[in-house]
Amino acid sequence: MPAVEAVKFPKAVLFDLDGTLLDSAPDMVAAIDAMRAERGQPPMPLEALRPHVSKGARAMVAAAFPDVAEDERERWIPEFLDCYQRALGQYGVPFDGIEAMLAALENAGCAWGIVTNKPEYLARQLMPVLGWEHRCAVLIGGDTLKARKPDPLPLIVAAERIGVAPEQCVYVGDDERDIVAARAAGMPSVVALWGYRLDEDDPIAWQGDAMIDLPSQLIAAEAWPGTR
Structure with a gap:
């Protein structure tokens, strides 16, 4: 009888930042509220802004000032x-469970990194705050290269810099453009259902390789989609 191969973590994992690793909506709403106060408008409820965070700065400003x-x-x-x-x-x-999940990856010898559409200078400023530097x-970041997600280039370059082939890496994100970019890069993907979504978003239609409800589920190697 052939030996059963042990389930292993991917060689590397790349993550989106806002809405995937980081619940950054409270910082974002603080920024929006500063702008609204400057214009004599009341604060915006956090839950009204939260679904727009993963769509980027323009989407958040549009939601705050329709x-x-x-x-x-x-x-x-x-x-x-x-x-x-400033915020x-x-x-x-x-998000709850992220630190334990990152520790599980590290303990398994799995490298991890971040590919975000946030400007790189802002993402880098967060790293020491989070203890991730x-x-x-x-x-x-979104301005690091000549293209950003949903273009696959940032994912491909990130995999190169880690030293793995895209097909040996997994990308985790909470927005459709994350999954589109991963597919175009030839990289297995995980839809982070704990992230930010609009009511009209249909994550099933994104056709990610796995859909995960909570970061804690990714502590188990078998939860990750297979890599080649």
């Missing part, structure tokens, strides 16, 4: 980023 013309909102993006930088890491924390093997 009656403002798009071209004017576009001019407010630098202001939002400045406000967010960075003050209120946001890793010496643990995260690679960090690529």
Whole structure:
């Protein structure tokens, strides 16, 4: 009888940041509230902004100021980023179970990194706040390369920098563009159902290789989709 091969973690795992590793919505709403206060408007409820966080700065500003013309909102993006930088890491924390899951990967010898559409300078400022600056093997932001997700280039480059082939790496994200990028990169994917989604989002339709409800489930090697 042939020996049964032991279930192993992937050689490397790449993660989205906001809505996947980090519950950053409280920092984001602090930035939005600063902008609203400047314009004489009341604070925005956290739960009203939370579903938009993974869609990026423009989506959050649009949700906070729906009656403002798009071209004017576009001019407010630098202001939002400045406000967010001041709130960075003050209120946001890793989702429950993330630290234990990262420790399980590390204990198994699995390298992990971050590919986010957040500007790289903001993502890097978060690393020491979270205690990840010496643990995260690679960090690529939305402005690091000439393309960002859903383009596969950031995932491909991240895998190269870790030193593994894309098909030996898994990407974890909570937004459709994460799964689209992974598929285009030839990289197995995990849909993080604990993240941020709009009501109209249908994560089943994204066709990720696995759908996981909680980070704690990824402590088990068998929860990860197979890599080649």
